[in-house]
Amino acid sequence: MSQFHMNWRAIRRYFAVFDGPLAILIFLIMSCGIVTLYSAGYDFPGRVEDQLRNIVVSFFVMWIAASVPPQTLMRFAIPIYTLGVALLIAVALFGMVKKGSRRWLNVGMVIQPSEMLKIATPLMLAWYFQKREGALRVQDFVIATIILAIPFGLIGKQPDLGTAMLVGMAGFTVIFLAGLSWKVILGILGFAAAVIPTIVWPYMLHDYQRDRVLTLLDPSRDPLGKGFHIIQSTIAVGSGGVTGKGWLKGTQAHLEFIPERTTDFIFAVFSEEFGLVGNLVLLLLYLLLIARCLMIAANAPTLFTRLLAGSMTAIFFTYAFVNMGMVSGILPVVGVPLPFMSYGGTALVTLGMAAGILMSVQRHRKLIQT
Secondary structure (H helix, E strand, O other): OOHHHHHHHHHHHHHOOOOHHHHHHHHHHHHHHHHHHHHHOOOOOOHHHHHHHHHHHHHHHHHHHHHOOHHHHHHOHHHHHHHHHHHHHHHHHHOEEEOOEEEEEEOOOEEOOHHHHHHHHHHHHHHHHHHOOOOOOHHHHHHHHHHHHHHHHHHHOOOOHHHHHHHHHHHHHHHHHOOOOHHHHHHHHHHHHHHHHHHHHHHHOOHHHHHHHHHHHOHHHOOOOOOHHHHHHHHHHHHOOOOOOOOOOOHHHHOOOOOOOOOOOHHHHHHHHHHHHHHHHHHHHHHHHHHHHHHHHHOOOOHHHHHHHHHHHHHHHHHHHHHHHHHHOOOOOOOOOOOOOOOOHHHHHHHHHHHHHHHHHHHOOOOOOO
């Protein structure tokens, strides 16, 4: 056998852990992100090179996660969750404060433990329900809610509403898919409708969080201050028209009207330069990504893998929905990046791990958990 064929077989074995459709869709979205980042980050030297390194790291993490069988992930659910909660408590006690938020921990290098809980919390909940499969009782859902509430509360206290929302959505998806009754869900929604205006709004939200909601309802109340983000991003989205102004020709971005244009508001830059047509293509890519994730979850062989795959899908959906809604002015501004497009290493690694877990579920679907 020739050296070429031996090398080709080795390469094929290396990439065999990836799910083809999912990997291709992620690669296409990342390509859109690099093209947009090149335009948005013209005055941030090195951003594109840094993001390319982040992408390489993300795919490496994806490959590792895809190589680990779900049975192994299940065995590590409790240690990973326990470590994550312990780090969150350490952040609350000894964490570094930046811009009024205590989210980081210095352990020789600066880490943000809340990112870990996006994976650890649904992993723990999926393990919990797998162990009680066939004998679920009301108290099991109560205990699951407590498992979710601990990291959700600690992250919300930092305060980091965006990450807390993502952890909450991923965890709630597991609880819902495990069989939570619609009557209970409607009761929770009714309770929330009563509590939010009477308790949460006046006593639990920070001033800046209330300002974000009020600014969403009326950005013109402070057009040069708190409303500046929403006003400028919606102008950029609208000014793109049907076909956009063209790559590298977005005036809102290049004249520096769009804040955080390489991170949370990169969708505004993309919309201005590629218009409605570009947005429809990007939305199609995300819809296909979600559809592929749902297909993997539906074909998963065990309760654990179904719940875990469903929660990873919820992470992708929440990231994309919240970011696009924020940039379009239909949701309050929170720190949620656009998945696989926004500049940044931490979120990209987390998303790569989530994608790798989905690929692991798909790859090992014939191995039934006993």
